[in-house]
Amino acid sequence: MSTPGISRRAVGIQESPIRKLAPLAAEAAKRGIGIHHLNIGQPDIPTPIEFWDAVRSNISTVLAYGPSNGLPELREAISAYYGRSDIAVDPSQVMITTGGSEAVIFAMMGTCDPGDEIICFEPFYTNYNGFATLADVRLIPVTSSVENGFHLPPPEEITSKITEKTRAILICNPNNPTGTILTDDEIAELADIATANNLFLLADEVYRDFAFDGRRHSSVLEFPDISQRAVVMDSISKRFSSCGARLGNLITRNEELMAGFLKFGQARLCPPTLSQYGATQMYNLLDEDYYSSVVSMYQDRRDILMEELHGREGIFFLKPEGAFYATIRLPVQDTDDFAAWMLRDFSVDGWTTMVAPAAGFYATPGKGTDEIRIAYVLEEDKMRSALGILKAGLAKYVSTR
Numbered sequence: 001m002s003t004p005g006i007s008r009r010a011v012g013i014q015e016s017p018i019r020k021l022a023p024l025a026a027e028a029a030k031r032g033i034g035i036h037h038l039n040i041g042q043p044d045i046p047t048p049i050e051f052w053d054a055v056r057s058n059i060s061t062v063l064a065y066g067p068s069n070g071l072p073e074l075r076e077a078i079s080a081y082y083g084r085s086d087i088a089v090d091p092s093q094v095m096i097t098t099g100g101s102e103a104v105i106f107a108m109m110g111t112c113d114p115g116d117e118i119i120c121f122e123p124f125y126t127n128y129n130g131f132a133t134l135a136d137v138r139l140i141p142v143t144s145s146v147e148n149g150f151h152l153p154p155p156e157e158i159t160s161k162i163t164e165k166t167r168a169i170l171i172c173n174p175n176n177p178t179g180t181i182l183t184d185d186e187i188a189e190l191a192d193i194a195t196a197n198n199l200f201l202l203a204d205e206v207y208r209d210f211a212f213d214g215r216r217h218s219s220v221l222e223f224p225d226i227s228q229r230a231v232v233m234d235s236i237s238k239r240f241s242s243c244g245a246r247l248g249n250l251i252t253r254n255e256e257l258m259a260g261f262l263k264f265g266q267a268r269l270c271p272p273t274l275s276q277y278g279a280t281q282m283y284n285l286l287d288e289d290y291y292s293s294v295v296s297m298y299q300d301r302r303d304i305l306m307e308e309l310h311g312r313e314g315i316f317f318l319k320p321e322g323a324f325y326a327t328i329r330l331p332v333q334d335t336d337d338f339a340a341w342m343l344r345d346f347s348v349d350g351w352t353t354m355v356a357p358a359a360g361f362y363a364t365p366g367k368g369t370d371e372i373r374i375a376y377v378l379e380e381d382k383m384r385s386a387l388g389i390l391k392a393g394l395a396k397y398v399s400t401r
């Protein structure tokens with residue numbers, strides 16, 4: 001008896017390029033090789049004690065469902081967090097989600113019908129591909145370039161991609177995988193395009209706290225002309241080094257859209273209750289010192305990246321402005337091959353470095369094949385050693401091709 005074939009969606013959904021080298025990493029580990037992971041955005045800093053205290057103090061007999069849009073005290077705490085940046089967000093404009101990932105999926109599903117299009121800037125956070133498959137929407141890429149630090153291309157390049165199926169523009173600001181922070185003028189330009197073409201502006205701002213060199217990140221929520229078009233996707237994964245808590249949130253001032261999000265939320269009942277206790281406590285108790293110490297730690301790591309790689313033979317990138325990523329051009333033709341070679345064939349004193357080939361962050365075939373993404377999530381000594389091994393590997397790889 002034959003079994004039914006699985007869906008086109010299940011066959012077609014992309015495998016994460018961040019994880020696809022994992023089997024080679026596992027083989028290297030089996031051979032006793034240590035691996036510096038610059039390939040994945042898993043912060044190494046401890047989850048604040050406030051999280052664990054809140055979880056412990058809420059132990060009771062039943063771990064119950066909570067409201068579909070999240071615990072009121074957490075929505076209030078998030079409203080207060082935005083208030084500290086002078087951004088007025090009412091708790092009713094916040095919906096708690098199961099990770100920033102669910103926030104992006106809900107944003108896509110709430111603004112698009114199946115087959116509709118969203119314009120986004122490549123390279124982009126690679127899981128947007130998977131989210132788009134789940135939401136049955138098409139991502140239409142506009143290419144940005146390492147040459148200008150991945151800032152916006154000219155407006156005509158964006159507007160030329162708009163069709164009658166376009167429903168939204170999606171940005172990630174500060175950006176994963178590039179570390180770029182859009183200027184106010186750039187956001188205003190996108191707001192104008194969204195208004196002129198009746199589109200939503202979806203902003204993934206999960207790295208909004210991580211802005212370097214005294215920069216201030218601007219949220220799409222600060223542009224009053226698009227208050228009904230703007231949707232923010234946010235998360236505690238990186239803000240509080242709490243990736244496993246699986247908590248994020250949506251923010252919109254568009255009541256109709258929020259009502260739609262709430263119905264999606266009801267279908268999956270509620271976000272994780274226990275994590276919400278912890279998140280509420282972190283939002284309420286962590287002060288400016290916490291945020292500034294984390295930012296300065298990432299900025300220091302960014303500076304190490306600059307010292308070790310910037311201006312080195314054949315390596316090109318501009319100084320990252322925020323988040324904790326850089327997309328870097330290498331003097332090689334195929335970084336998929338280079339990244340695999342590093343794991344298979346290269347080590348220094350029993351260690352190698354794992355990076356993410358950047359092609360998987362582009363939707364246009366053939367783009368980004370000479371670029372890698374680095375996540376600078378290791379402490380100083382490990383960062384220097386990881387980057388030293390990367391440089392030595394690159395020199396050897398280039399010399400033998």
Ligand SMILES: Cc1ncc(COP(=O)(O)O)c(C=O)c1O
Binds near residue numbers: 099101125204234
């Ligand atoms: C840009 C961006 N958006 C969304 C997410 C997903 O976040 P979460 O862990 O909250 O689902 C990530 C995670 O790395 C990310 O980098």
